[in-house]
């Protein structure tokens with residue numbers, strides 16, 4: 222084990238994929254890092270693995286030694302499974318810590334738990350930070366995007382290290398203290414909700430071309446490669462293009478063709494929806510994406526249903542590549558706009574004063590949803606924004622005006638051919654609902670008052686009213 226020659230700037234507990242990568246990134250940027258892990262055998266292996274950085278990494282098999290090796294006030298990053306393990310960890314380390322020390326949970330945690338943990342530590346002199354880290358293993362190692370919650374005190378300690386290891390967009394670090402207590406984990410949760418919607422829309426376009434266009438993975442992958450050079454330029458489009466052109470070495474078949482069509486999920490997409498609903502918001506494109514993953518797991522039922530359910534589908538021409546690209550562009554704008562609406566509502570509810578432009582800015586590099594559009598979103602939020610609504614930003618109205626017909630054509634063709642496009646069609650339905658000054662909720666109100674005397678507001682008079690309903 223390496224000698225503890227220097228006091229560590231930070232401690233990293235948890236040497237799984239993300240923890241190891243962040244520890245190496247910190248060491249690479251000149252910080253001294255104390256590391257430890259529940260399974261102590263991992264510690265030596267980890268330190269031995271990177272001999273160049275070994276001088277800056279000190280491994281500790283004993284928890285008290287690990288804590289002692291970190292400069293005070295201490296900053297300790299925990300990269301462990303969320304939930305109970307984090308609560309147990311806090312209880313274990315608490316007696317070993319001193320006033321001013323900060324415990325950081327860098328996993329994907331439920332922000333409600335982060336708020337609770339922050340409140341529980343309030344008054345103890347210890348600080349708790351929920352930090353969203355995006356970008357997967359490669360991001361963590363070479364530059365993630367990070368969304369930091371917690372106190373100003375903790376941010377002051379963490380900032381120089383976080384800014385050094387973060388991804389940079391034109392030199393600006395993609396990390397920020399977005400708000401107090403659970404704000405960091407909340408922003409990360411919504412990031413993932415947007416990620417789900419974007420991934421689902423890409424999958425829907427792939428499905429339309431595969432099932433209705435008879436295209437092979439390479440053709441579709443090459444199309445995504447073309448899109449990656451235009452307004453859809455983004456990490457998710459890039460990896461989708463590359464994934465579709467990858468070959469399974471075991472069979473020689475396209476990789477995607479040997480993968481079972483059942484998608485996993487760890488919960489952040491669902492949390493986005495739960496919180497949106499609690500805040501009185503609806504994010505139907507994100508909901509569609511989460512729902513589609515759940516439906517995907519009903520593989521046996523779908524296989525049985527396919528010959529039993531008559532779709533009544535028609536043959537229609539496939540939309541042009543331009544229409545498909547525009548559909549993805551409009552869908553992406555609408556999916557993000559729904560995510561930002563949730564963030565606005567949460568900011569108000571929890572008094573976080575979230576800065577939407579800043580959030581868009583720290584998502585421009587390092588994270589999974591990084592894209593060219595995020596820079597446009599950031600500028601849109603920095604400018605005057607009617608109703609604080611991304612889709613009303615002048616630059617986004619122009620983008621939507623140029624792309625919405627493509628989305629309409631793609632959804633129409635999919636509906637007629639029986640091709641499911643739940644996220645794209647949800648995004649369009651939301652757009653059209655927002656664009657309808659006089660909606661249809663007057664009909665809902667009439668039904669509510671008819672059967673339940675719930676009352677309604679009138680267009681021509683103030684106050685609550687009841688209708689003069691005919692008998693049935």
Ligand code: 6PG
Nearest residue numbers: 355356357413486487488489589
């Ligand atoms: C990121 C990712 C990352 C991860 C999650 C969600 O920003 O780096 O969002 O946190 O992909 O595990 O993934 P699933 O819910 O799809 O498993």
